[in-house]
Amino acid sequence: GGRRRAPRRRPPPAATLSFSNYFSLGVDAQAALRFHSVRDSNPHLFFNRLTNKMMYAVLGADEVARRSCANIGGRVRVFDEAGRELRVPARAEGLVFLNINSYSGGVSMWSSEAVAEPLAAWLPENSEGGSGGGGGGGGGVNKWAAPSSRQDGMLDVVAVYGAFHLGQLQMGLASAEKVGQCRAVRLATRDALPMQVDGEPWVQEKCVIRIQAQPDKIPMLMFTKEGGEVVEDVQYALDNALAQNFINSTQHGSIMAEISNRIEQRHLRASVQPWTFNI
Secondary structure, X not given: XXXXXXXXXXXXXXXXXXXXXXXXXXXXXXXXXXHHHHHHHOHHHOOOHHHXXXXXXXXXXXXXXXXXXXXXXXXXXXXXXXXXXXXXXXXXXXXXXXXOOOEOOOEXXXXXXXXXXXXXXXXXXXXXXXXXXXXOOOOOEEEEEOOOOOOOOOEEEEEEOOHHHHHHXXXXXXXXXXXXXXXXXXXXXXXXXXXXXXXEEEEEOOOEEEEEEOOOOEEEEOOOOOOOHHHHHHHHHHHHHHHOOOOOHHHHXXXXXXXXXXXXXXXXXXXXXXXXXXX
């Protein structure tokens, strides 16, 4: 008889997830994954916020020695919407893709001030379809980093240098490394990596991920020391006008977006555009 053909291994099914705050991979996702694993195994140890933070600190200290996500730039390639490859710093152990400039309980990862900053963002010689390896090297072109905004339809991409660096960020003693700003992202991983979406972690096998903004925006409330009663009243009036068919959904969204643009710098209210990524 003839030779039997080996069965083809089907690729895993594609998945689509959404996030409003951030998507990350590397050291922070690894810490979150270990925290969730320990909590699921020993729920009696996690009875208040202080205990949770102490456990996070212990697991973070262990990760400082392990460095399980070292050389993240050699394990993942990141491209923007034009197919240009972003330069991942050689020392990076994690990447964070921010829709809202508020990470892990309110840490600001990207300046919101109206000051442009120099940014080595792209590797032109390693653009998609071209030659060259992954990130981690020099050769980036100079670009000016725009201030972070919830209204610009951009993801702010930053790098972190390990568990110790994450602790410094929490205490305001360090800054994240700005990598780039993108309207869409394509990631290609070389092996399994820990990832998380808005604090929900998992281990992802080798894959290609595409991140893009959803067409609709959703309102987001923020804590503020200033009174937000006027904004709430306007929101209520617009919702009521929409319900009574005085305005349509497009007009409602446009008015709220304009209000958000005008008061964003006062941190009263913002319209946030959710993002989806396909694995």
